[in-house]
Amino acid sequence: MKKIFKGDIIYTKNSNSFEVHKDSYLVVEDGVVKDILHYIESIPSDYEYLDYTNKLIIPGFVDIHLHSSQFLNMGLGMDKELIPWLNTYTFPEEAKFRDLEYAKTAYTKFVSDLINKGTTSSVIYSTIHKESTMFLMDLLDKAKLRAYVGKVNMDRNTIDELCENTNYSIEETEEIILSSKSNRVKPIITPRFVPSCSPELMEGLSKLAIKYNVPVQSHLSENTNEVKWVKELHPDIENYASVYNKFGLFGQTKTVMAHCIYTSDEEIELMKKNGVFAAHCAISNFNLSSGIMPVRKYLDYGVDVGLGSDISGGNTLSIPQSIVSTIQASKIKWLESNKELYPLSFSEVFYMATKGGGKFFEHVGSFERGYNADLLIIDDSNLSDINKFDVLDRLQKYIYSGNENNIIGVYVDADKVS
Numbered sequence: 001m002k003k004i005f006k007g008d009i010i011y012t013k014n015s016n017s018f019e020v021h022k023d024s025y026l027v028v029e030d031g032v033v034k035d036i037l038h039y040i041e042s043i044p045s046d047y048e049y050l051d052y053t054n055k056l057i058i059p060g061f062v063d064i065h066l067h068s069s070q071f072l073n074m075g076l077g078m079d080k081e082l083i084p085w086l087n088t089y090t091f092p093e094e095a096k097f098r099d100l101e102y103a104k105t106a107y108t109k110f111v112s113d114l115i116n117k118g119t120t121s122s123v124i125y126s127t128i129h130k131e132s133t134m135f136l137m138d139l140l141d142k143a144k145l146r147a148y149v150g151k152v153n154m155d156r157n158t159i160d161e162l163c164e165n166t167n168y169s170i171e172e173t174e175e176i177i178l179s180s181k182s183n184r185v186k187p188i189i190t191p192r193f194v195p196s197c198s199p200e201l202m203e204g205l206s207k208l209a210i211k212y213n214v215p216v217q218s219h220l221s222e223n224t225n226e227v228k229w230v231k232e233l234h235p236d237i238e239n240y241a242s243v244y245n246k247f248g249l250f251g252q253t254k255t256v257m258a259h260c261i262y263t264s265d266e267e268i269e270l271m272k273k274n275g276v277f278a279a280h281c282a283i284s285n286f287n288l289s290s291g292i293m294p295v296r297k298y299l300d301y302g303v304d305v306g307l308g309s310d311i312s313g314g315n316t317l318s319i320p321q322s323i324v325s326t327i328q329a330s331k332i333k334w335l336e337s338n339k340e341l342y343p344l345s346f347s348e349v350f351y352m353a354t355k356g357g358g359k360f361f362e363h364v365g366s367f368e369r370g371y372n373a374d375l376l377i378i379d380d381s382n383l384s385d386i387n388k389f390d391v392l393d394r395l396q397k398y399i400y401s402g403n404e405n406n407i408i409g410v411y412v413d414a415d416k417v418s
């Protein structure tokens, strides 16, 4: 399959600058970027030509932390902090996914919104339920989206309907791993967070992760009461990150931790040493009064950082809105830190939303040769006079003041997504 996309191409190779190719040709073979050309005399007959002249062509967005089962709860309970919010709104909603018919309705709406918002790769929590998790994986695969999907594991400190038998939780997780065959939609081990996972469960999940080389996702230091609770549960372990590390869930296979607001320097160093990714969830951190992650510090340590919409702590799946909130949060952090932790630039955060988070999937989020051709076509004609603004200005205007109506095409591996 060979395709050529023509348009105003913009992406980030590194976090400091944009690669801009106005009125150029993105050449794709077998779903992978081969080249960007500024001139083609005539389109070779064995290529499909997609002419998006005057439209922006950007990488598909990457969301490395979200709870698909909370989609129907978006916007609810935003007057609460994390633990009361989980108990009042989130756990009761997740319990409904035992009913496969409910899951089918909710996940169908979720996947449709993910596509509308231009998110082509995501790292997803479902619920504890095996059947509805497998339904979601199949749905994402049929939609041609790229994703890691984790059946949530919990065997303590949750409502009765969600509290699993430890061995059963591990067995069902293994069954999902063994049954998954897709190249685009893969399983991820998902101990919800330390308060809801016993040491035996964490150990069992770590064994599975290593045996099948499956990645891991969880939450780390999102809320001060949560951090205190972890200390009470594990008084002999020096910090929150070390609890995961002790039980083999902190970089023993590829790992992403969400929030990371109250992590100490030692914990950030451990993340760097173990290659653990951080998912920055700025909107959720505002909504649940969690705090502001010191992202600049993580970047200075060399930790990989991507963005997470974190629905439904986050109230939207929109990664452009996450980009804006991330930049705004970093400005408050700059003031809070006596102007030590510099605000994040537009290119740094666009990078996190594409190639930075995309690194969790490997060759995702860029248009360099060898990357998956996951891309969005943006019609920004209602936002910018293209004769007056350059391509980078148009991208900024789209991110800050555009919305999903500006997205007129979504492609994964150069295949149209619908």
Ligand SMILES: O=c1[nH]c(=O)c2nc[nH]c2[nH]1
Binding pocket: 067, 082, 086, 090, 192, 193, 219, 222, 284, 310, 313
């Ligand atoms: O924002 C969050 N959403 C959740 O569902 C969750 N579970 C544990 N910690 C969490 N944080």
